[in-house]
Amino acid sequence: MSTGAIIRLGSLKHVGSFQAHLQALDLPIPCDPQIVTGAQSPLRWPLEQGPFKIGNRIAVQPMEGWDATPEGAPSENTVRRWQRFGRSGGKLIWGGEAVAVCHEGRANPNQLLAAPRMQEGLAHLRDVLRREHLQTTGTDDGLVIGLQLTHSGRYCRPNEHSRPEPRILYHHPFLDRRLTLPHDYPVLTDGEIESIIEDFHRAALIAWQVGFDFVDIKHCHGYLGHEFLSAHTREGPYGGTFEGRTRFLREVVQGIRSLCPGLHIGVRLSAVDTVPFHCDPSRSVNGKPSIGVPETRCDSLPYRWGFGVNPLDPTEIDLSEPVRLLLLFEELGIQLVNITAGSPYYNPHIQRPALYPPSDGYLPPEDPLAGVARQLQVTQHLKQRFPNLLMVGSGYTYLQDFLPHVAQAAVREGWVDFVGLGRMVLSYPQFLWEASEGTQIQRKLICRTFSDCTTAPRNGLPSGCYPLDEYYKSSDLAEKLKEAKKR
Numbered sequence: 001m002s003t004g005a006i007i008r009l010g011s012l013k014h015v016g017s018f019q020a021h022l023q024a025l026d027l028p029i030p031c032d033p034q035i036v037t038g039a040q041s042p043l044r045w046p047l048e049q050g051p052f053k054i055g056n057r058i059a060v061q062p063m064e065g066w067d068a069t070p071e072g073a074p075s076e077n078t079v080r081r082w083q084r085f086g087r088s089g090g091k092l093i094w095g096g097e098a099v100a101v102c103h104e105g106r107a108n109p110n111q112l113l114a115a116p117r118m119q120e121g122l123a124h125l126r127d128v129l130r131r132e133h134l135q136t137t138g139t140d141d142g143l144v145i146g147l148q149l150t151h152s153g154r155y156c157r158p159n160e161h162s163r164p165e166p167r168i169l170y171h172h173p174f175l176d177r178r179l180t181l182p183h184d185y186p187v188l189t190d191g192e193i194e195s196i197i198e199d200f201h202r203a204a205l206i207a208w209q210v211g212f213d214f215v216d217i218k219h220c221h222g223y224l225g226h227e228f229l230s231a232h233t234r235e236g237p238y239g240g241t242f243e244g245r246t247r248f249l250r251e252v253v254q255g256i257r258s259l260c261p262g263l264h265i266g267v268r269l270s271a272v273d274t275v276p277f278h279c280d281p282s283r284s285v286n287g288k289p290s291i292g293v294p295e296t297r298c299d300s301l302p303y304r305w306g307f308g309v310n311p312l313d314p315t316e317i318d319l320s321e322p323v324r325l326l327l328l329f330e331e332l333g334i335q336l337v338n339i340t341a342g343s344p345y346y347n348p349h350i351q352r353p354a355l356y357p358p359s360d361g362y363l364p365p366e367d368p369l370a371g372v373a374r375q376l377q378v379t380q381h382l383k384q385r386f387p388n389l390l391m392v393g394s395g396y397t398y399l400q401d402f403l404p405h406v407a408q409a410a411v412r413e414g415w416v417d418f419v420g421l422g423r424m425v426l427s428y429p430q431f432l433w434e435a436s437e438g439t440q441i442q443r444k445l446i447c448r449t450f451s452d453c454t455t456a457p458r459n460g461l462p463s464g465c466y467p468l469d470e471y472y473k474s475s476d477l478a479e480k481l482k483e484a485k486k487r
């Protein structure tokens with residue numbers, strides 16, 4: 001399939017055409033024929049459960065900007081992004097953005113750092129967000145703000161954008177090759193893992209002191225927490241069995257509970273995955289990206305390097321271990337769960353469905369709507385199985401003009417508790433708020449998944465919506481991005 005065969009959603013003028021399109025593709029995505037406004041809108045329903053009182057069903061996903069200072073403090077661009085998170089009107093701010101628990105664990109030299117000297121900067125981010133939220137909604141009742149804590153593991157680049165410094169838990173037959181890691185590249189020792197666990201405890205304490213309501217112990221997108229879950233081949237206490245692969249999570253949680261008794265804990269989880277994909281060079285024309293293809297099926301099955309995949313056919317989903325993990329969350333008293341999929345590094349089409357690939361990506365191997373449907377259905381399945389967990393869904397931005405219709409249907413029909421917005425918040429933060437208010441929608445701000453917000457950081461530039469947000473569009477960064485794309 002080429003992108004030519006995929007219908008651009010922007011060309012569908014009515015929700016009826018969109019519904020017919022879904023039917024033609026045989027995709028079971030719930031979609032209402034009309035947008036409901038005011039208190040009747042499912043997106044405006046408050047949710048009270050256990051200790052949580054969350055004022056509506058709009059969640060803002062964590063979105064980092066590669067724009068902190070080298071020391072790890074927020075820059076002007078970071079502050080602006082958090083203001084826009086607040087402007088969204090969403091009452092659940094899931095983590096703000098990935099904040100590294102130690103310098104070595106940063107994904108790039110401009111990632112925020114949860115260190116004691118950064119406390120003031122983090123407090124400022126929380127504060128500007130809250131104030132902007134007040135401007136949009138008139139009240140900060142029911143506003144719940146978390147901080148996403150991360151160690152980037154295999155994707156660490158703490159010192160230079162162009163210099164990977166991977167911290168790996170095991171050798172991966174495909175991902176090692178991508179990073180040109182030799183066979184004897186060292187894996188993190190158990191002692192180093194213990195020290196990273198302590199970093200998580202210290203970082204959570206900072207978040208608690210600053211006033212965040214919860215911390216997210218990130219377990220998604222190929223970063224360290226996620227890599228633990230697939231560490232089948234790792235020997236010792238932190239790998240192998242399910243107990244071993246979840247020991248990291250259990251020890252992080254245990255320490256946070258004793259150090260910060262009032263702080264809630266959430267987990268953002270890549271609940272499903274597939275094998276790494278790559279651009280097929282033999283099908284590339286004029287050096288342009290071609291359609292993504294999966295790494296040749298592993299010659300040695302079962303596949304022992306995935307989580308949420310069928311070991312006998314790793315291109316298929318298998319929810320048995322994710323279900324077991326959610327049972328563990330219940331045991332650990334973790335009520336907040338954010339479901340996502342795969343990784344932006346090795347299979348971006350399942351993680352952030354898009355029509356246009358980022359500079360290191362490939363053309364979509366499936367209609368991006370199939371990627372949206374996959375994330376919706378996985379979340380629905382898990383929500384049905386775990387009604388007491390508060391669940392945020394991901395991957396909605398590709399729905400574009402029809403996002404409000406799908407979002408309100410998904411909440412009303414109980415597919416998900418909160419609709420999480422990623423890229424749409426970069427281009428049009430208040431989209432769902434305005435739609436559920438009955439305000440005229442600003443179509444020119446709707447994210448069309450051009451992927452520049454991913455291409456920019458891949459080229460060492462800060463992220464942002466270069467095509468649609470005037471702030472970036474008219475900055476000298478836009479010129480630099482244009483140059484980088486030509487290279």
Ligand SMILES: Cc1cc2nc3c(=O)[nH]c(=O)nc-3n(C[C@H](O)[C@H](O)[C@H](O)COP(=O)(O)O)c2cc1C
Nearest residue numbers: 061062063064097098352395396397421422423453
């Ligand atoms: C520029 C950019 C930065 C992101 N940063 C983070 C991050 O810090 N933490 C995280 O868990 N996900 C991150 N994501 C993934 C998003 O939270 C979200 O899962 C993804 O974009 C799919 O949702 P969407 O379709 O609404 O965009 C990022 C995505 C983009 C495009």
Ligand code: SF4
Nearest residue numbers: 447449450451453465
């Ligand atoms: S750059 Fe803007 S339009 Fe493109 S995917 Fe990112 S948010 Fe959407």
